Amino acid sequence: MDTKFIKLPDPEGMRMAGRVIREGGLVAFPTETVYGLGGDAFDPEASAKIYAAKGRPSDNPLIVHIADMESLERLSSEIPEQLYALADSFWPGPLTMIVKKRPEVPDRTTGGLDTVAIRMPDHPAALELIREAGGYIAAPSANASGRPSPTLASHVLEDLGGRIEVILDGGEVGIGVESTIVDLTGEKIQILRPGYVTAQMLERVVGHVELDPAIAGPPAAGVRPKAPGMMYRHYAPKGDMMIVRGEGAADYICQKLGECSGKAAVLCCDESRDRYPAEKAVIKSLGSLQRPEEAALKLYRVLRELDSEGVSLIYSESFPDTGIGEALMNRMMKAAGYKVIEA
Secondary structure (H helix, E strand, C coil), X not given: CCCEEEECCCHHHHXXXXXXXXXXXXXXECCCCCCEXXXXXXXXXXXXXXXXXXXXXXXXXXXXXXXXXXXXXXXXXXXXXXXXXXXXXXXXXXXXXXXXXXXCCCHHHHCCCCEEEEECCXXXXXXXXXXXXXXXXXXXXXXXXXXXXXXXXXXXXXXXXXXXXXXXXXXXXXXXXXXXXEECCCCCCEEEECCCCCHHHHHHHHCCCEECXXXXXXXXXXXXXXCCCCCCCCCCCCCEEEEEECCCHHHHHHHHHHHCCCCEEEEECHHHHHHCCCCCCEEEECCCCCCHHHHHHHHHHXXXXXXXXXXXXXXXXXXXXXXXXXXXXHHHHHHCCCCEEEC
């Protein structure tokens, strides 16, 4: 398949991309979080193509992207008041909300669940594409399953070139980690995946929210994922990655670098970068501890850079898990397969 690469803005290219989705094809497009891989949310064959292009397990639900509040009624007949309150505060934006689905929403789009995940992205190109495509785009991140999510169109081309019809290049994204996902179908609101919208921000709108236990560690065997990113190894580089935390982290990493036979790398912050010997490893800073949003934006790009540099072993410092740092550490722990060393 010849993948068309369109640099935005391109009005004719955008119209063509919308037509591709309406006709059952796939289009990668920028959002404020990461690049998404979109197909018609009401076409089960389009959803099947998304799973096939990514190599994604078919029970891992997709997120339906909309461009206006009126679109909700076609997706769910049970829209809780909390959704409207949260939408007033965070839509368009990096928040995905799970509600009960209408029967006409295909099971292939929802991973066989009786719920549907919905979000309204805060990106002009994404919103324009949704409207051009008919109002409902099912879209996970536009990467091969398990790989670091794409924050540049070139990342999409690397993973999915030749597998999808169109890539819309809108430049680098603004946030760099996927949306926060909240489940509104239970007695209490539950965060299934942390993101830019934190628990504290949510609680200012709807009161107490709970964290799904799966956020803290790998889910139990046989547990069905309720949202994207909950079940399978995600965001992972090709090299073996581990998190080192504690006051002795830098000393431990330096010691291990001296024993390493393969090409190694260190992920660190600006404040500690000079502690690591550049002659023994590739040193990559994710930014200052005072700017966690910078680390969140750079993480996936840096992991892909390490792949291109042939790194086989990655030692990463731990970062504070407050604010967006919670989402950052969630993605880093998954990338490392929850391998943690206390030092």
